[in-house]
Amino acid sequence: MKIPFVDLSAQYSSIKHEIDAAITAVIRDTAFIGGPYLKAFEKDFAAYCGTRYAVGVSSGTDALRLALLACGVEPGDEVITVPNTFIATTEAISMIGAKVRFVDVETASMNMDSDRLESIITPHTRAIIPVHLYGCPADMDRILQIARKRHIKIVGDAAQAHGAIYKRRGIGTLGDAVCFSFYPGKNLGAYGDAGAVVTDDPGIAKKVSMLRDHGRSKKYEHDIGGFNCRMDGIQAAILSVKLRHLDDWTEKRRKHADAYSRLLSNMPGVKTPKDVENVRAVYHLYVVRVNNRSELQKHLKEKEIETGIHYPIPLHRQPAYAYMKLPEGSFPIVEENARQILSLPMYPELTEQQIGFVGKEIQAAVGILNC
Ligand SMILES: *Cc1c(COP(=O)(O)O)cnc(C)c1O
Numbered sequence: 001m002k003i004p005f006v007d008l009s010a011q012y013s014s015i016k017h018e019i020d021a022a023i024t025a026v027i028r029d030t031a032f033i034g035g036p037y038l039k040a041f042e043k044d045f046a047a048y049c050g051t052r053y054a055v056g057v058s059s060g061t062d063a064l065r066l067a068l069l070a071c072g073v074e075p076g077d078e079v080i081t082v083p084n085t086f087i088a089t090t091e092a093i094s095m096i097g098a099k100v101r102f103v104d105v106e107t108a109s110m111n112m113d114s115d116r117l118e119s120i121i122t123p124h125t126r127a128i129i130p131v132h133l134y135g136c137p138a139d140m141d142r143i144l145q146i147a148r149k150r151h152i153k154i155v156g157d158a159a160q161a162h163g164a165i166y167k168r169r170g171i172g173t174l175g176d177a178v179c180f181s182f183y184p185g186k187n188l189g190a191y192g193d194a195g196a197v198v199t200d201d202p203g204i205a206k207k208v209s210m211l212r213d214h215g216r217s218k219k220y221e222h223d224i225g226g227f228n229c230r231m232d233g234i235q236a237a238i239l240s241v242k243l244r245h246l247d248d249w250t251e252k253r254r255k256h257a258d259a260y261s262r263l264l265s266n267m268p269g270v271k272t273p274k275d276v277e278n279v280r281a282v283y284h285l286y287v288v289r290v291n292n293r294s295e296l297q298k299h300l301k302e303k304e305i306e307t308g309i310h311y312p313i314p315l316h317r318q319p320a321y322a323y324m325k326l327p328e329g330s331f332p333i334v335e336e337n338a339r340q341i342l343s344l345p346m347y348p349e350l351t352e353q354q355i356g357f358v359g360k361e362i363q364a365a366v367g368i369l370n371c
Contacts, residue, residue: 001357003345006185006307010349011249015241019191022237031233034213041236042196044243045180048163051173051198053205056231057212060159062179063195064092066229067177068127070197070207071153073098077126082112083155083314084334085131088181089157090315098126100324102316104331106139108274110287110341113333114142127153132161132171134310135187135274135282140166140174155179159195160284162188163250167278170200170371175209182239187253188246188282190235220257252348253283257356260286260344263359267366271340285310289340297342299365305358308343 012019013077022037031037045053057063067133073079080090082100103120106113107206112130114190128147130138147154154175156165162180164171180186182194197208210216215226261272271279271289287310290296297307314334316326328335344358 001354002304003240003306003350003354003358005206005308005343006183006347007349008189008347013072014349015245018241019238020104022241024235026233026237029233033230033232037233037240037244037259038231038236041231041240041243044240045196046198048168048226048243048246049178049198051172051178052200053160053202054196054198055208055212057197057208058196058229058231059088059193059241060157060179060186060195061092062212062227062229063179063181063197063229064089064093064129064155064157066198066208066211066227067155067179067197068092068098068203069096069211070204071127071155071176073126073153078122078123079127079129080117080120080125081129082131082334083316084225084311084316084337085133085157086311087318088159089129089131090321093129098147100315100321101125102331104325104333105337106334109136109138109276110134110337111136111138112143114139114340117143117146121150121152123272123317125152126149127155129155130175131157131159132164132286135161135284136274136276137161137164137166137279137281138173140169144174147343153177159183159186161282163246164282165278165280173200173202174259177204177264181315183236187250187282188239188242191238192232192235194231194235194239195284196231198322207249215275218284228313249284249348252350253346254281256346256348256350257283257286259352259355260288260359263356264362267363269366270362273347283346286346287341287343289337290342293342294371296362296365299368300361305361306345309341310343312338316340317362 156175156178159181212229215224
């Protein structure tokens, strides 16, 4: 039984008629950049997130960059985030000339450790980017409280967490601005690059929408220096269609995660993701921790089960950040996790049989390998 890590064509097949009609309509109306389809998606996505504004942009990376700029982050300012995220999180910081400051994570959730956060804050700290890794919300009550006390901005990275809920609050409401990626493989994925910034702050919304479009307020009036970070009409129309299915897909992901956890919970040497209280995680990824990871991964590959590692090299150990001179041991929890984490196949269209097969093969491997 061949099990891919993700299967985007299975999802397309299930909504082909809606998608094809949406793409055709954009072409018919020649609404290629911005335009009515983008406006419609922004309205729908803001409503979905429970925020006043959603601003569509060209990618999740650009969403983060423009949100930081709109929050007033300037060259030389410090921005705190975690080392176990996709490099886009920190690129957004360095691209604007600000400095990346890392904080380690909690063992169980693998998200930002709010107990360590205060010790990283300096008078130059301008913003914090909590990453809701794998679709599980970070400890936002504490993080928001620490930030507010010091007038530090919170820019959430919800690129993996569309639809996640934290203590009855939508993930998009937890910060001054919250950023989403609609990269094709994300829980809400376009058919190309796209992203969004959501916020309740009219100033931030206005600034992001100007920055994404050459800093203009009117066609040829440019009030500030900006960029070209706009969202395509075709992507917006596709996202509007897919947004209507998102909650259904999320429920399926959660069901699959439950099934995996039931199959794997009593297996020696396999740590399953811990349920966090009062939180609805959306399982962009289902990540276990094991000791003999490469052997397990090899065994699964032989059985045609595709897995992934998110992410194998913590950011402070990447060549791109060698200049920070952060040696091995700087962030022990992140480093230990990086050696153990393994992402299992996860997408809404997975079947019970497929999950059962993955569970059976992990069990077999644990028996052989003493993982
Ligand atoms: C995907 C991702 C991004 C970047 O989004 P793009 O749309 O690919 O630019 C940022 N942060 C995290 C945590 C991500 O997973």
